[in-house]
Amino acid sequence: MSDFSHLKAKIRDVDNFPIDGVQFKDITPLLEDKDSFREAIEWLTEQFKGKDIDKVVGIDARGFLLASAVAYLLHAGMVIIRKKGKLPWTTILREHDLEYGKGALEVHVDSIKKGERVLVIDDVLATGGTVEAAVKLVEHLGGEVIGLGFLLELPIGGREKLKKYKIESLIRY
Secondary structure, three states: OOOOHHHHOOOEEEEOOOOOOOEEEEOHHHHHOHHHHHHHHHHHHHHHOOOOOOEEEEEOOHHHHHHHHHHHHHOOEEEEEEEOOOOOOOEEEEEEEEOOEEEEEEEEOOOOOOOOEEEEEEEEEOOOHHHHHHHHHHHHOOOEEEEEEEEEEOOOOHHHHOOOOOEEEEEEO
């Protein structure tokens, strides 16, 4: 396994955001650096190469930035899972717990077809609530979740919650 400390150094800690007591991991400095961004995307893609991925799901909103590039490199379709009320067509909804509240995600009902092999990408794996909701949406539509990919992972229960899936995280805290 490579040492990604040079990429970890690009992650900015922001105290008390979005609420008091939370230390937010800001990935924008990593994304803004062309070499770091490229390395992160290539690493995420490499973890799932040769898995015959049909669709890559990106979770609202930072997950879109990573998933679209990975989908392109894997020659797969791109599916967006958004916060409630943001998609323009018929959707299904899944509510979930966040580290600091509640949320709800939606996906278009025709985004994933039965039997399609799906990779789910997001920026951070924390408690796993958001990703678990996305996985359940994919599975409800008949997709087979091949794996979960993250730019970074916090040790606060997400990996354990999602242990039945292949999980790849570039940076682990």
